[in-house]
Amino acid sequence: MDKTPQTDPRQSWTFSNSVNSEIRRAAATGIYDIRGGGAKRRVPHFDDLLFLGASMSRYPLEGYREKCDTSVTLGTRFAKKPIELKIPITIAGMSFGALSGHAKEALGRGATMAGTSTTTGDGGMTEEERGHSEKLVYQYLPSRYGMNPDDLRRADAIEIVVGQGAKPGGGGMLLGQKITERVAGMRDLPVGIDQRSACRHPDWTGPDDLEIKILEIREITGWEKPIYIKIGGARPYYDTALAVKAGADVVVLDGMQGGTAATQDVFIEHVGQPTLACIRPAVQALQDLGMHREVQLVVSGGMRSGADVAKALALGADAVAIGTAALIALGDNDPKWEAEYQALGTTTGAYDDWHEGRDPAGITTQDPELMKRLDPTAAGRRLRNYLNVMTLECQTIARACGHNHVHNLEPEDLCALTMEAAAMAQVPLAGTNWYPGKPGF
């Protein structure tokens, strides 16, 4: 007799295998999932925008002949010594402790060769990065680990961290495995303990206090250094406006795709707004205050290519910062370590247990043996190459749109592929002259 036909076994979209695996993991361990990296879900991003290029109404510039400037100056508002960069791409703050000393050195080498700045992170300033970074931004974080007036004066700029895109409203986290003697010493903490950095600054609350805090820092450093304020992509219009009010020279705005060394997955995936959605409100705030280009805007969170850079600049940013992409250029998640990723229960491209300190690529670790795998000179060169490629790509696009400086890119050079991206970037949906929320429609 014929068998009764059966429907194929059907997986639930709501309860997918991946969702179920997380439920089983939670049930077995009783603790939320902690990981590194940024949001992994797909959110509207720069891929959803296109440049229009030149045509009858716009003249392009000759690719190999006509100049297209990429220089950017950060900190022109109050600082006596603004930072001059050759390219509009900076290296974002990544903590020593999360990263090895070699990785910090490699970031410094690569950035310096490319003519841009690097940034310290939670845990203080290391000799590796100060020594190898021609321009170093010193982060002023709620934890104040390793904070001291000498390093403040050795820095080229100071970045007050209010938030991070991966976890707006969250503090730092560095688990016991990575708290070696050197890391613990710099943080004035015992070796081997889980270390949670505070999410609020210990000695100010709100923008009125912050204004006085900035006065103090400027008085200590002789009004020389640009002061940046870094905010996560939470309420970009008001946060930017208040940062300007508090006296920032530069606003650093980090969207939800922005990486982190270690945070709860639920935080990374469910708190904060996509980078694309943050830029226009921030630029609007600057324009409303008459401060666009006066206070520079640095955008980060998911920057991967010169096209991403060009799009961020076209929407009004002055520069971008990269974290994850810089680590990948150094050698993070490289397929050559696939066997070791497999042994850790993961695979190339998905490795994100940076907090465990067992990084096969030797970047997010404090293990002396693993650290040796990263040659800081070679890795620095790779980062330099990558930064150069991003810059060339950005210039290619700017020339195609007829601009002799990448800062002349503008929203009118763009269209959007989706309604969401059109609404967030406030540029017309491709083939139309309309975007959701456009005045007059």
Added chain:
Amino acid sequence: MTTLDMSTTPLREVNVTLQEAAKSQSNSAYEITNPRGSHAVAVGLDGPLSVTIKGSTGYYCAGMNKSATVRVEGSTGPGVAENMMSGEVVIEGDASQYAGATGHGGLLNIKGNASSRCGISMKGIDIVVHGNIGHMSAFMAQKGNLVVLGDAGDALGDSLYEARLFVRGSVKSLGADCIEKEMRPEHIEILKDLLAKAGADAKPEEFKRYGSARKLYNFNIDHADEY
């Protein structure tokens, strides 16, 4: 003794003068008159120098001090001696919130009372408060000693690391992971030394010691209610 009158001298000039004098290792003495609650007075000093402020100051007085001695003949606003590295800061009156926040070293000597979050995230500084301290004091305090001759407010030493807390009066409540600990001879010695340095009229034996139970040092699901 050089006098800087803040009713006629701008803050920038006051700080530059003091910072240069400290750097020159001249060990000289300065007096600041009419501070009138100004913020960031005598900040970033790095070297032996004696500064007396005749009146009350605003936020962050003597911030990031190194080696210098700053005496305030009045009260101070929030964050006095924040992130101090070394030297001494003496306040004849009261101190507002976050006194000595994140301090790495030196002595902060408060003759009056201190408000909430005194010694928050302290990293090696010694703080002596002759009066009382407010709530959430020594929150996440990492290292150093906090000595209180009077009473402590709510949630003392919440999420404490290795800092030592000595209180003579009452403690309204202890924060998460903060417990009373045995006062051993070495603690009596530390306390004796600090009381002497601060010119405090109290006996070490009158104090109780509080410190970290160290239960929150590594995540344990059974302690999740504490957070």
